[in-house]
Amino acid sequence: MSSVSTSTGRQRILDVAAALVLDRGIDGVPLRQIADIVGMKASSLYYHFASKNEIVVAVFRQGIDVMERAWDDAADTPPHHPRARLAIHVRAHLSALFENGPFTAAHVTAFRTAPPDVRAEIIPIRDAYEARWTELLAELAAGGHLRPGTPLGLSRLALFGSMNSTIEWFDADRGNLDELAEVITTGFWDGFGS
């Protein structure tokens, strides 16, 4: 298992690149800066990757991979009643955003400004992840657990927005991810009104 400080070679480059891209965006990160932090010269990056775009694609891929793994882990737990099933996947998505490196967060924040060819390569992969959520919400709706009348796509997008926007303000070092997941789940399920 790799961690940021112990990874080597290709993975170490991706760790550094993901953190920087999350912070400054794709165009805000020169290859020279990635290389500096890794401890090599920019030209040496080209032994591991053919281009900057290829690094970005690898970062995004790994970000989606982290999300899918978190989903799979969550899906392993025994079946719950509907709300708990949602809660466990919300917690998993937040885990991908905050507990497994900067990859998922980098993907979520930087994808919108990525070059068209990078986007084209990533879209099919992220679609597969989104389809899992659509399916989960469809099952909840079929069981009568979601308000009728709201299109499924809308509630999925609202949930994604609510989860992903935590990147802007949640501090994983100070806050509690379980509590955050509970707030988001409750907000989605019951709302904040009373």
Add this chain to the structure above:
Amino acid sequence: MSSVSTSTGRQRILDVAAALVLDRGIDGVPLRQIADIVGMKASSLYYHFASKNEIVVAVFRQGIDVMERAWDDAADTPPHHPRARLAIHVRAHLSALFENGPFTAAHVTAFRTAPPDVRAEIIPIRDAYEARWTELLAELAAGGHLRPGTPLGLSRLALFGSMNSTIEWFDADRGNLDELAEVITTGFWDGFGS
């Protein structure tokens, strides 16, 4: 009243810059591209602005200004019961995001990767806008209309996330903003569960 196609000089530069920054991020937009679309040379931009950062600051300022004006218009309407009061301000915020140029959306999406000095100049201004929301939510909570136990800051951030993340998917040309505002308000107030 200025519109994108008829504005001139300084405002025309800002209109173009805001649209491009929304699309590609700050570092993804060369001054030459702004100048091209405006119909001048890049060097001529320096007659109107001292630096690229100054353009970005002006774009963000206007984005916040649009939000505040939308808020003020909403606050002009006679007092409602609590949920309707919230709904009217949600609608106003979405109006700022989609109905008054790309400034507010550019601010929301590009601020996170802005250079530190740009951020420092903008933060106090955006804080004032956020304080309006905090105050509104505090009044709702004081009236017993928000679920007790959820910190006010959390519900404000959840609401912001839900509204601002619509930038990623809502198509103002095809969708209905009133309906969107209703979905978001209902989602915040009552949730999506049943």
Add this chain to the structure above:
DNA sequence: GTCTATACCACGATAGAC
């Protein structure tokens, strides 16, 4: 208020030694 010309630097990327 916009132009031409240009300075200066940083960018991504390649070649080839070690």
Add this chain to the structure above:
DNA sequence: GTCTATCGTGGTATAGAC
């Protein structure tokens, strides 16, 4: 697998004519 050296391009910004 990393280095030095370098190429070509394009970035922000300035000077000065018109």
